[in-house]
Amino acid sequence: xxxxxxxxxxxxxxxxxxxxxxxxxxxxxxxxxxxxxxxxxxxxxxxxxxxxxxxxxxxxxxxxxxxxxxxxxxxxxxxxxxxxxxxxxxxxxxxxxxxxxxxxxxxxxxxxxxxxxxxxxxxxxxxxxxxxxxxxxxxxxxxxxxxxxxxxxxxxxxxxxxxxxxxxxxxxxxxxxxxxxxxxxxxxxxxxxxxxxxxxxxxxxx
Numbered sequence: 001x002x003x004x005x006x007x008x009x010x011x012x013x014x015x016x017x018x019x020x021x022x023x024x025x026x027x028x029x030x031x032x033x034x035x036x037x038x039x040x041x042x043x044x045x046x047x048x049x050x051x052x053x054x055x056x057x058x059x060x061x062x063x064x065x066x067x068x069x070x071x072x073x074x075x076x077x078x079x080x081x082x083x084x085x086x087x088x089x090x091x092x093x094x095x096x097x098x099x100x101x102x103x104x105x106x107x108x109x110x111x112x113x114x115x116x117x118x119x120x121x122x123x124x125x126x127x128x129x130x131x132x133x134x135x136x137x138x139x140x141x142x143x144x145x146x147x148x149x150x151x152x153x154x155x156x157x158x159x160x161x162x163x164x165x166x167x168x169x170x171x172x173x174x175x176x177x178x179x180x181x182x183x184x185x186x187x188x189x190x191x192x193x194x195x196x197x198x199x200x201x202x203x204x205x206x
Contacts, residue, residue, distance in 0.1 A: 001205060002045045003035070003198075004072035004117070006059065007079050009181060011050025020047045026182060030191030035202070038195060042206055047072065055082045055095055056103035063107065068114045074201050075117045076194070077107070078160075080124030080146060081180055084139045085132075101145045108153040118201045121150040122194075125161035127172050127186075129179035158197045160190060 005011050005028040013026025023029040023046060032046040049066045051058065056079055059067075067075065083095040095103075111117055123146055126132060126139055143161060150157035164175060164186075173179075175186030182190060 009052035027190035
């Protein structure tokens with residue numbers, strides 16, 4: 001069973017890009033290990049093709065090589081924070097809500113039409129830190145688009161921003177010191193929730 005992790009730096013997480021089977025140091029590393037432990041009788045092939053800095057338009061650009069040619073059984077997508085962050089951090093690079101929705105829709109339509117993959121959509125998240133307050137309003141708009149697309153296209157939706165926000169037991173920056181890139185604790189929490197979300201899809205396909 002082939003599981004494809006797609007997204008930006010949160011998914012990339014320092015992986016060796018010469019080896020698509022390298023999971024990096026983020027949530028794909030922990031999620032793949034948890035999945036193998038939970039389903040010891042299934043032979044899995046895990047593929048991580050997250051690329052640091054990617055926005056939705058970058059996923060569109062690499063649809064053929066990094067989605068369709070992979071032909072995964074399950075694909076998870078975590079994208080969107082850079083469509084907001086780059087607007088503020090890199091000379092005003094701006095992805096309008098309309099462009100964001102069109103890009104993401106194109107990705108999902110291509111997956112539906114050209115693969116048989118089950119789709120997991122992961123909500124883009126932001127831990128509340130002082131230097132990224134200006135991102136919050138625009139991210140909320142993008143998150144609403146992601147949720148609407150998940151309702152239409154996804155087999156499972158993982159509301160990771162809401163999960164992080166609901167945690168009341170500790171300083172949330174323990175999960176992502178800069179608000180965006182998960183620490184080991186953050187990656188492990190994503191992985192735990194990832195396992196819970198993907199389990200019904202694996203059971204359906206097994």
